[in-house]
Amino acid sequence: MTATGPARGGTLAGTGSLVRFMLRRDRVKLPSWILGISAFWLYYTRLVPQAYPTQSDLDAIVSMMGGPAGRMWTGPTYFLDNMTYETFIPAAYGGYLILVIVLMSILVMVRHTRVEEQTGRAELVRASVVGRHAPLTAALVVALIANGVVAALVALMMIADPIFATAGSLLFAAGCFTTGLAFAGLTAVIVQVTEYSRTATSLAAGAGLGLAFLIKGLGDMGHEHGTLLSWFSPMAWPQQTAPFVLDRWWPLALSLAFAVVTAALGYALSARRDVGAGLVAPRAGKARGAWWLGTPIGLAWRLERRAIMWWALGLGLLGMAMGAFAERAVPGEMPEALLQVLGGAEDIAAGYLAYMGIFMATIVAIYAVLAMQGMRAEETGGRGEPVLSTAVSRWSWLGANVLVGAIGVVIIMAVAGAATGLGAASALGDNALIWDVTAAHLNHVPPVLVVLGAAALLFGLLPRATGAAWAVVAYGFIVGTFGALMDLPEVAFDLSPFEHAARMPLEEFELAPVVGLLAVAAALTVAGLVGFRRRDLDVT
Amino acid sequence: MTNVIETTGLVKDFGKVRALDGLDLSVATGEVHGFLGPNGAGKTTTIRVLLGLLHADAGKATLLGGDPWNDAVALHRRIAYVPGDVELWPNLTGGEAIDLLGRLRGGLDRARRDELVERFDLDPTKKGRTYSKGNRQKVALISALASDAELLLLDEPTAGLDPLMEAVFQEVIRAMKAEGRTVLLSSHILAQVEVLADRISIIRLGKVVESGTLRDLRHLTRTTFTVETTRPADAIAQLPGVFNYEFTDGQARFDVDAEHVGSVVEALATLGVRAITSRPPTLEQLLLRHYGDEMAVHNGERAEVAR
Structure with a gap:
């Protein structure tokens, strides 16, 4: 036997235990989110055929949903040529489903990274046999699992529904998954910047998600299939796959690339700062309280x-x-x-x-x-x-x-x-x-x-x-x-x-x-x- | 002399865990009262009940003549508190936090505040998040000590401070005592309590098991003797009240119960004493006496497991 130095790949040591630990801490929260999101989707896929029972009802929506106002709120209208429940429901309501999934991703990421550092619990964890990148990796893995489960449930519900074709269902669910990951990656960057978890949540949900939604909305207003501006929003990519119409997978490559690049940036930034600190160094403040x-x-x-x-x-x-x-x-x-x-x-x-x-x-x-x-x-x-x-x-x-x-x-x-x-x-x-x-x-x-x-x-x-x-x-x-x-x-x-x-x-x-x-x-x-x-x- | 703090039979449960189990504590006006016990004995819970942050499940507590739960706000104007774990607002500076807490209490002496900032060597312009545990503690201490509170509740106030700051702390507490203020000092640092406290209460499993001056308490325990005698001293070991007898390098060492010291000294006189030292029990020994059986139980358990 010889003495060994620190194991290789040590920056990830302990990731597995941390993942199990995070899942255990979230044993109520995550299932509630996942079930809530699934119920939301199940409800809308069942609701629309009842609210608009005939084809003429459905066609009547086109004038509203097909206009710029409709596009701003819902997304590109690839369904116009072939208005069916299958093409219409994901286009009209899918954006909101993805919005909620993204919110879940953001909260999961902030909860397991910045909140932990702010409370000082991360220090305790990091002092044990846990690698430098393990907490961020574990948080990303938990986000991956949560998004994966949601996407799987969405896919299963749609495949089981005679309205939807299998291929489009899989593509739509994959869009939910990759977009959730894209924002998990973005949040991984944002939590490095501020040292206060509430600022991180506000930045991710407000500046990140809000801006993405706004850019997509403004971009989609311009044209029925969206404009160049739309493509600058990660929220637009899953809708640009046009599930059940074009069934194109390649826009999801953008989501995945975005997720990978932001996560990598998150790792790079986290290596440049101390545990508990933000990238933006705190300035000296007032020595006395204001009156x-x-x-x-x-x-x-x-x-x-x-x-x-x-x-x-x-x-x-x-x-x-x-x-x-x-x-x-x-x-x-x-x-x-x-x-x-x-x-x-x-x-x-x-x-x-x-x-x-x-x-x-x-x-x-x-x-x-x-x-x-x-x-x-x-x-x-x-x-x-x-x-x-x-x-x-x-x-x-x-x-x-x-x-x-x-x-x-x-x-x-x-x-x-x-x-x-x-x-x-x-x-x-x-x-x-x-x-x-x-x-x-x-x-x-x-x-x-x-x-x-x-x-x-x-x-x-x-x-x-x-x-x-x-x-x-x-x-x-x-x-x-x-x-x-x-x-x-x-x-x-x-x-x-x-x-x-x-x-x-x-x-x-x-x-x-x-x-x-x-x-x-x-x-x-x-x-x-x-x-x-x-x-x-x-x-x- | 009246009592500033008086509790009888305080009980507090957290779910199935009984944190306080009939706690009786009395602290007289103008004294520094040492509050000793290991982690989890109930010191912090007691202080939080006294502050009206927790509601006792049974028993009675009186603080400065008032009820800690119902009269909380009125009482808090006369109290300053330093928590054991000081948490500050990440985006407020230390100086802002000192002023804020002082003003919320009803105002603080600005000259004294500045003097304390100087003496404790604190940089008040740094944001809360950047402070170490010791510095966060200084913030809470300065805010408390710069007030004109009659009663100071200090929960392990110097656990994160270095020895220099510890010395400053002791000076300040002595000055407070000289001004007639009362201090309840929960502490792990036995030397600090030994030096500062007029009276001591030892808490164990949610109960006060011993209370009195250090001198009173010393009577309850044993004095250590080291003697060199011309004749063999082994017979001493057989006397009543003698414990832990050892003989090494021509010296006998043993502990004697307080009430048997006289008879042991008489017996020693007949043995031809060449050198003798006697040492009163330290606070540590006092504590260990109360926690000794707990340790024995732990060791016993371990032995059971080993078997």
Whole structure:
């Protein structure tokens, strides 16, 4: 026997154990995501044939889905020559399926890389027999497994469905898989840059996914098969395979190449930095706290202001693009169900802008949930303990965070509304729209506050389940986007907080729903405060 | 003299684990009270109950005459706390965190804050994420010590500090004591407790098993003797209250129970003592006495396994 040096390939040592460990930690989260995504897809593949039972129903959608507005939201319309359920469903709804899958990939990656480093757990892991690249590799493997399982389920469900041909089903599922991987790779890069996991999530979901979605939307608006601009978005590639129409596989090579190149870049960057540090070196800061940094509200603002700024900027840009698009929302031979979503045929531009308000509210609700999850991270991360052992009550700590979250919601909605209005005003040549659309967006602030209140309630009563507030957002999104198509009963709409406010500028402002929603939001928040006052602080 | 902290029969369960099991603790006004025990004995849980961060399942706790759970905010104005694991906001500087925590408590003495920053040699312009454990601890310490709190709850406050900073810490605590403030000092550093504490409570498995001044506690345990005698000293080993007798290099070494010291000294006198040293028990020995049986149990288990 001779003494051996460090084993070769040592930078990957321990990857297998880490993968098993991550899967074990995610034993509830990942299956929930995977089953939720599969159920979402199963639902839509079964729903459309029921919502549009005849070929003429289906053909009627073409005027809507086939226009630039439809393409912006769904993707290229390769199905136009041969409009069937098989060609239409993946094109119209596949983009959203992929969106959710990508979100899962991003969260998996951030959770197992940057969050671990930020909490210092990564240090403990890396100090044992674990190679330098093992944690990132393991996170990528877990993302690969999750995306693989989702894609396999999607493929199986479609193959089992007589509507879909096998070859196209496999291609479509492969597109889901490779796009999930592409964003896992992108996230592998982003987590190297910032040292704060919340910034990483916001960057990946906002700047990465949001920008990709925007570029694809703007690119696809230009032409029925997309334009050159579309090809700059990883979100466009799976749709450019045109499953069931052209069945071409080669665009997925772009996704795979993107995944490989970004992952490689992630490895390269991670080798250039220290554990726990970001690539952007922290600058020296102030030696003293600013005068306003001495109250729970001041602290909450200090922690949230950056996120609020980025959200406002991102949604402002999105709103500007979508507002400019109001011009193209011209009534045609739309199916009744779609007209319902946009509020009827009389003033389709106003209906479109009114729908934008609800859409933005649903997106800003994501911010509201993230803000409360950030609060939960403050608690479990041990930063709540020093604050609550000063003269700060439970009420004022949680209350301050809810208040700042609410202020953030108002700011983001106001900016998004003003930008959407600006875009619409410049496109339609009606400057009054700036104010109208801003007011319309602010009118949709109360439902977002209901989501914030629901998250606060969960934080107070069932802190481990704070993330369950996502369900309210998802439900509101599904009802708001597809509810009319699905022919849901009235009750289903009433249950969504987003469906109550008046659809300005199509309808007149109504005070009652605003007051009612604010009351619900306040009641939820107070219940959360009472619950938080009574429970133990979650400290380790 | 009144008690600043008074708990009777505190019980706290985390699921099936009983963290506090009828804990009685009393800390008098103006004293530095050492709170000793190994990891997991319940020190941090006790402090968190006293801060109203955790709700005790049974028993009663009084802090500065108030109820730690119901009067938390009012009490916290008079308390400064340094957690054992200090977590800071990654994007706030140390200076910002010091000021923030101080102001949340109700204000801090700016001159004193600057003096402490200087003495503890902290760079307050660095972001929280870049601080080592020791530096994070300094941030919490400075913020606590720059306040005018009547009561300081310190949970292993210097675990990450170097000996120089340890010395600064001890000076500051002595100065606080001189000002009449009360300190509950949970610590692993026995030398620190031995030097600073007026009274000590030893906690084990969620219960206080011993409480008193170091002097009181010493009476509860054994004194170590080393003697050289002209006549063989082996007979000493047979006396009541004598333990661990060894004879090497012409020297006898043994431990004597406090109440038998007199009779042993009398017996030694008849043996022709050439040299004698006696050493009072160290705090370490005191602790080991309480945890000794636990260690014996552990060793026993190991022996069982070995068999």
